[in-house]
Amino acid sequence: MSLLEVSNLSKSFSTRRDLLGRRTGWTHAVRDVSFTLGAGECLAVVGESGAGKSTVGRMVLRLIEPDAGTVTFAGEDVRAAKPARLRQMRRGMQMIFQDPHSSLDPRMTVADAVAEPLVVHTDLDRAARRRRAVELLDKVGIGARYLGRYPAELSGGQLQRVAIARALTLEPKMIVCDEPVAALDVSVRAQVLNLLRDLQEELGLAYLFVCHDLALIEVIADRVLVMKAGEVVESGTTSQIYAAPSQDYTRALLDAVPVPIPRGARQA
Ligand SMILES: Nc1ncnc2c1ncn2[C@@H]1O[C@H](COP(=O)(O)OP(=O)(O)OP(=O)(O)O)[C@@H](O)[C@H]1O
Ligand SMILES: [Mg+2]
Incomplete structure (x- = not known):
């Protein structure tokens, strides 16, 4: 059993309403997404803007209620938890956002x-x-x-x-990191990323690491989930994805990599 098990998670948002306030348009933000995350492991969720990455992260913590699917954390059904129990469970699963x-x-x-x-x-x-x-x-x-x-x-x-x-x-046993360094100056990104990696090692943390920048995740992620338009289009170990991306979409994400951070770069 993995620390986190996510099965067939889906979420739509209504985007338009008619004159009577009835919902007429829907965005399938997340469609049938499944994955597991082991204790102490880092899974990166990558994809272009609007791919559904943050929605997945928020549904895992039930900050957004899924339309369908299951989330199991440490063997317990997150979606079935009553408010008091959910509060207790959230001790074990935390979140870091893009904008501190x-x-x-x-x-x-x-x-x-x-x-x-x-x-x-x-x-x-x-x-x-x-x-x-x-x-x-x-x-x-x-x-x-x-x-x-x-x-x-x-x-x-x-x-x-x-x-x-x-x-x-x-x-916590797990932290959902939603683009934790994207809003930071390029010069401090590597430092904060290295801190996250060191903490992961020291404390045995698992990370669900949402990121659109594949260069960043190479140093921290064990596995990668590639999302496009709400769906998982590719997944594998980080080295597999880097060495041989099977999708043009993933290749484009890799090609778009701007400033790589050297592996093992360490600053005070
Ligand atoms: N609260 C909401 N109401 C309506 N639509 C939403 C809401 N949250 C997200 N969406 C839509 O769901 C889709 C996925 O959004 P999400 O924020 O999960 O993408 P993302 O991959 O995190 O993108 P980014 O890289 O820009 O953060 C987008 O089309 C977005 O507009
Ligand atoms: Mg996002």
Whole structure:
């Protein structure tokens, strides 16, 4: 049994309404998508804009309700979980978004943002929560002097590190990373990506790594799922996909690769 098992997931959105408000147009955002993700493994979901990548990621966490299909996490049916149980299950599955500016509360200090999940999910006292936040921020390379700062005072790369620390607070088994470095300066992308990879190794995390840039995923992904117009058109190990993409579409994604990050590149 894999950590995450996704079967025949589908989702349509209504796009148009007539004068009476009846839905008349539909977008099949995701159609019949199936995959598995093992503990400690990284599966990249790649594809052009609008391919349905984010919708898949959000449905896995039930941030969007699927129309059809099943999601099983650690042997448990995510779609059948009642709200209280779903909240508990979400300790084990977290998400990191593209834009750290919008995922962090501007009125909350860095330390409080990282400690906040502990308020909801544990009975640790304030001092213990603080210690845990300091430890996590240290792990992601954010120094003690930033603890009392607000998001507006941090760079995009620093903010994404804070968002990563916050995602780690409850010791998840899996993180859905939705284009976690796409909004960052090219110069800091490799650093944040290396951080994610190091954390994965150290903590045995599984990543569902949504990305449209195939150059980025080569260093982090074990397997790749290629999506087009809501459907999976190709899948395989990362080296298989790189060496011999079977679809013209995948080849075009590979050719569109702009700035490759050297394997093993490491910056402080
Ligand atoms: N809430 C929504 N309401 C209506 N349509 C939506 C909604 N969310 C997504 N869609 C549509 O579903 C399709 C897939 O969107 P999705 O955001 O999953 O794509 P994506 O692969 O993540 O693209 P990108 O690379 O641009 O982030 C698109 O056609 C999009 O317009
Ligand atoms: Mg997206």
